[in-house]
Amino acid sequence: xxxxxxxxxxxxxxxxxxxxxxxxxxxxxxxxxxxxxxxxxxxxxxxxxxxxxxxxxxxxxxxxxxxxxxxxxxxxxxxxxxxxxxxxxxxxxxxxxxxxxxxxxxxxxxxxxxxxxxxxxxxxxxxxxxxxxxxxxxxxxxxxxxxxxxxxxxxxxxxxxxxxxxxxxxxxxxxxxxxxxxxxxxxxxxxxxxxxxxxxxxxxxxxxxxxxxxxxxxxxxxxxxxxxxxxxxxxxxxxxxxxxxxxxxxxxxxxxxxxxxxxxxxxxxxxxxxxxxxxxxxxxxxxxxxxxxxxxxxxx
Amino acid sequence: xxxxxxxxxxxxxxxxxxxxxxxxxxxxxxxxxxxxxxxxxxxxxxxxxxxxxxxxxxxxxxxxxxxxxxxxxxxxxxxxxxxxxxxxxxxxxxxxxxxxxxxxxxxxxxxxxxxxxxxxxxxxxxxxxxxxxxxxxxxxxxxxxxxxxxxxxxxxxxxxxxxxxxxxxxxxxxxxxxxxxxxxxxxxxxxxxxxxxxxxxxxxxxxxxxxxxxxxxxxxxxxxxxxxxxxxxxxxxxxxxxxxxxxxxxxxxxxxxxxxxxxxxxxxxxxxxxxxxxxxxxxxxxxxxxxxxxxxxxxx
Numbered sequence: 001x002x003x004x005x006x007x008x009x010x011x012x013x014x015x016x017x018x019x020x021x022x023x024x025x026x027x028x029x030x031x032x033x034x035x036x037x038x039x040x041x042x043x044x045x046x047x048x049x050x051x052x053x054x055x056x057x058x059x060x061x062x063x064x065x066x067x068x069x070x071x072x073x074x075x076x077x078x079x080x081x082x083x084x085x086x087x088x089x090x091x092x093x094x095x096x097x098x099x100x101x102x103x104x105x106x107x108x109x110x111x112x113x114x115x116x117x118x119x120x121x122x123x124x125x126x127x128x129x130x131x132x133x134x135x136x137x138x139x140x141x142x143x144x145x146x147x148x149x150x151x152x153x154x155x156x157x158x159x160x161x162x163x164x165x166x167x168x169x170x171x172x173x174x175x176x177x178x179x180x181x182x183x184x185x186x187x188x189x190x191x192x193x194x195x196x197x198x199x200x201x202x203x204x205x206x207x208x209x210x211x212x213x214x215x216x217x218x219x220x221x222x223x224x225x226x227x228x229x230x231x232x233x234x235x236x237x238x239x240x241x242x243x244x245x246x247x248x249x250x251x252x253x254x255x256x257x258x259x260x261x262x263x264x265x266x267x268x269x270x271x272x273x274x275x276x277x278x279x280x281x282x283x284x285x286x287x288x289x290x291x292x293x294x295x296x297x298x299x300x
Numbered sequence: 301x302x303x304x305x306x307x308x309x310x311x312x313x314x315x316x317x318x319x320x321x322x323x324x325x326x327x328x329x330x331x332x333x334x335x336x337x338x339x340x341x342x343x344x345x346x347x348x349x350x351x352x353x354x355x356x357x358x359x360x361x362x363x364x365x366x367x368x369x370x371x372x373x374x375x376x377x378x379x380x381x382x383x384x385x386x387x388x389x390x391x392x393x394x395x396x397x398x399x400x401x402x403x404x405x406x407x408x409x410x411x412x413x414x415x416x417x418x419x420x421x422x423x424x425x426x427x428x429x430x431x432x433x434x435x436x437x438x439x440x441x442x443x444x445x446x447x448x449x450x451x452x453x454x455x456x457x458x459x460x461x462x463x464x465x466x467x468x469x470x471x472x473x474x475x476x477x478x479x480x481x482x483x484x485x486x487x488x489x490x491x492x493x494x495x496x497x498x499x500x501x502x503x504x505x506x507x508x509x510x511x512x513x514x515x516x517x518x519x520x521x522x523x524x525x526x527x528x529x530x531x532x533x534x535x536x537x538x539x540x541x542x543x544x545x546x547x548x549x550x551x552x553x554x555x556x557x558x559x560x561x562x563x564x565x566x567x568x569x570x571x572x573x574x575x576x577x578x579x580x581x582x583x584x585x586x587x588x589x590x591x592x593x594x595x596x597x598x599x600x
Contacts, residue, residue, distance in 0.1 A: 062404035104362035
């Protein structure tokens with residue numbers, strides 16, 4: 001089971017008790033943090049998520065509302081005595097900032113950080129059950145989106161059929177990976193007679209801060225869940241473009257074009273206190289759309 | 301009227317819905333911010349304090365829990381269209397950190413920042429009605445305390461007496477500053493016959509993060525309000541010393557030795573959920589003591 005918990009759904013200027021961007025992706029073995037705006041560690045505490053369990057942190061770009069909470073989170077991990085290694089996937093310049101901060105505090109963290117700099121599109125992390133890759137998005141400064149994909153599930157064994165065809169249990173793992181079986185008599189037992197397809201691997205795309213960009217639809221094609229920013233309502237299309245942000249309908253058009261299963265919208269401008277209109281406008285273009293609400297976990 | 305509002309009363313690791321250090325001093329004309337831990341801008345919003353009204357910010361030292369909220373606060377001031385100049389009184393290394401952050405974000409603030417680096421003890425700010433000076437405290441890294449003092453009030457004119465002695469109104473301002481008056485007949489009218497002393501100027505000392513250091517008592521002598529950290533209860537005296545922090549009784553001993561009017565204690569370790577014991581222990585040594593509680597304003 002995978003779940004995406006929203007820790008911050010606001011754009012740069014915190015308001016209306018909404019916070020800058022941070023999202024936590026929970027997998028059965030790992031917690032992955034996407035962006036880490038100011039106050040993320042307090043939001044983790046508020047929602048009773050253990051910061052010690054986070055092993056991978058991804059930072060999309062170096063506007064402060066996407067990373068000003070990172071130094072504090074790292075410090076707190078250190079104060080809590082963390083020894084587990086931590087992987088940071090970040091724009092390279094962020095390391096220089098962190099280094100200066102550690103130096104100024106005369107601080108040495110008690111755990112090792114592995115720095116992975118975002119330089120090329122493609123695979124970032126290849127874990128046992130999932131992988132994460134990055135892709136470029138169009139924003140005012142260099143900015144990266146992230147694509148999480150569960151690895152292909154093994155096919156499911158049909159025990160009765162396997163027994164009927166007299167397939168030894170030692171061969172089951174090869175069946176799960178799609179192989180056919182040939183018995184002693186030289187007869188071919190087709191894989192699909194004795195197994196069934198597994199559920200489709202889950203996927204999540206976070207397209208960070210981005211101007212409306214149709215080419216994004218190819219990158220996030222068919223994902224289960226797409227988070228697309230909607231800093232503004234549709235009537236602010238010009239303002240959105242000028243600031244390299246997107247509107248409700250633009251996000252929904254990407255979702256429709258990409259044929260995603262479900263769209264989550266957020267990164268709301270502080271000019272909006274009430275958010276209902278965001279959902280309404282986006283749904284006019286793409287029905288399966290929800291507001292990203294802080295503290296809510298959206299299952300993939 | 302002067303008031304000190306506590307925005308964060310916790311030590312480095314945020315816990316129990318307590319926040320890292322930040323204090324706001326309100327004067328009739330100005331808001332002064334002392335330290336700016338992560339989330340300070342959200343705390344300002346929570347307590348309905350307008351960040352735009354802050355013109356002076358003082359940072360005691362470069363442990364993150366005392367400044368990680370500063371970049372976000374500056375950004376937000378910029379996003380709100382601030383044009384008013386801002387004065388930062390900070391350790392010099394902080395400027396390099398801020399510069400890197402602005403550069404990485406390709407951001408130019410729409411207001412001018414005047415940087416004042418903390419280098420020598422003494423006067424930092426000389427405003428019309430108050431001044432602020434800094435003094436060194438003993439902590440794990442270079443650390444500064446701040447002393448706010450209202451300027452001496454002019455003496456109060458006694459109108460009946462002035463008329464009786466036939467003093468021209470044009471001379472009243474000189475009377476207020478303590479001068480005697482000599483009339484046409486050459487008679488000396490002593491100042492104290494026609495004026496009375498004004499109320500004592502208010503003062504506030506913030507001694508930041510500090511180990512127990514008796515010499516501090518001279519620096520903060522007779523202040524109206526002293527904030528002294530009490531990271532630990534008295535039974536953790538050794539731990540406190542090892543980490544260059546203070547205990548309840550140590551803070552109270554400084555207050556007693558310095559003959560301050562009132563002691564405020566804070567910077568509580570996250571190991572303590574309930575704080576009653578802090579007040580109890582400190583009061584055993586110095587009666588006029590209060591816990592620094594977030595959102596509460598303590599009048600000078």
